[in-house]
Amino acid sequence: xxxxxxxxxxxxxxxxxxxxxxxxxxxxxxxxxxxxxxxxxxxxxxxxxxxxxxxxxxxxxxxxxxxxxxxxxxxxxxxxxxxxxxxxxxxxxxxxxxxxxxxxxxxxxxxxxxxxxxxxxxxxxxxxxxxxxxxxxxxxxxxxxxxxxxxxxxx
Amino acid sequence: xxxxxxxxxxxxxxxxxxxxxxxxxxxxxxxxxxxxxxxxxxxxxxxxxxxxxxxxxxxxxxxxxxxxxxxxxxxxxxxxxxxxxxxxxxxxxxxxxxxxxxxxxxxxxxxxxxxxxxxxxxxxxxxxxxxxxxxxxxxxxxxxxxxxxxxxx
Numbered sequence: 001x002x003x004x005x006x007x008x009x010x011x012x013x014x015x016x017x018x019x020x021x022x023x024x025x026x027x028x029x030x031x032x033x034x035x036x037x038x039x040x041x042x043x044x045x046x047x048x049x050x051x052x053x054x055x056x057x058x059x060x061x062x063x064x065x066x067x068x069x070x071x072x073x074x075x076x077x078x079x080x081x082x083x084x085x086x087x088x089x090x091x092x093x094x095x096x097x098x099x100x101x102x103x104x105x106x107x108x109x110x111x112x113x114x115x116x117x118x119x120x121x122x123x124x125x126x127x128x129x130x131x132x133x134x135x136x137x138x139x140x141x142x143x144x145x146x147x148x149x150x151x152x153x154x155x
Numbered sequence: 156x157x158x159x160x161x162x163x164x165x166x167x168x169x170x171x172x173x174x175x176x177x178x179x180x181x182x183x184x185x186x187x188x189x190x191x192x193x194x195x196x197x198x199x200x201x202x203x204x205x206x207x208x209x210x211x212x213x214x215x216x217x218x219x220x221x222x223x224x225x226x227x228x229x230x231x232x233x234x235x236x237x238x239x240x241x242x243x244x245x246x247x248x249x250x251x252x253x254x255x256x257x258x259x260x261x262x263x264x265x266x267x268x269x270x271x272x273x274x275x276x277x278x279x280x281x282x283x284x285x286x287x288x289x290x291x292x293x294x295x296x297x298x299x300x301x302x303x304x305x306x307x308x
Binding site for chain 2: 024027028030031032034036057058060061062064065066071094097098100101104106122123125126127129130133134
């Protein structure tokens, strides 16, 4: 299965935030949309939106542990990770799992060359993998129950 | 694969915290150990034993901050924790754990063995186990294909 298949099912919506927004704005957005990360984007000289980082729940907690400062006095750009690990639209489920496990991260922006096409989370991957296993299981069951001919045409 | 297998690999140790602790201490613990949840435990009347009463996650803490403007040094774990727990058993199949996590949108499953907390399995642990299984099956399949090709050519 490819990352593009996952995006087709879950949608390509990306929650963005400005680097100069405050950390409490970021917390509000995460909670409002019930998501674990926001992509930090700013406009470049040509008026194009450009990704400059990613801000996650973990980043926000880490910032608060390090600097006990009210959230409305912290800026997103002080808290975000600017070294963003991304995945290509042609990547596979297997690639995404490897990158998340290796880097201990839970969100991967999906890129098609310079264009961001969506974001996939560890929850999306586990769901996609689960659905895939269930599908395989269903086909195997029908095959074993003697509906092999149907399975052949379906596959 | 069952959850007991994952716990055997990663260890049975569970990080816990008391319900009357303040949220800033919970944040410190989560960050120090680079984990996403703490099990909330309180001592039982029998003394030595502890009893799990909830779980507190990163999301719970941020939600408390967003919804009732909770101050981390004033609010307690008891005010932010989740008490409605989704749990699993050591014999739970990994596919079932995946379904529970997806359906309830949780990232941590306490694994209970007859009323006792045996360990905790996170979504990261589940994915790592699936990755290992997938890598192994890909290796077997490519070897099988290589064998067939060898036979046919």
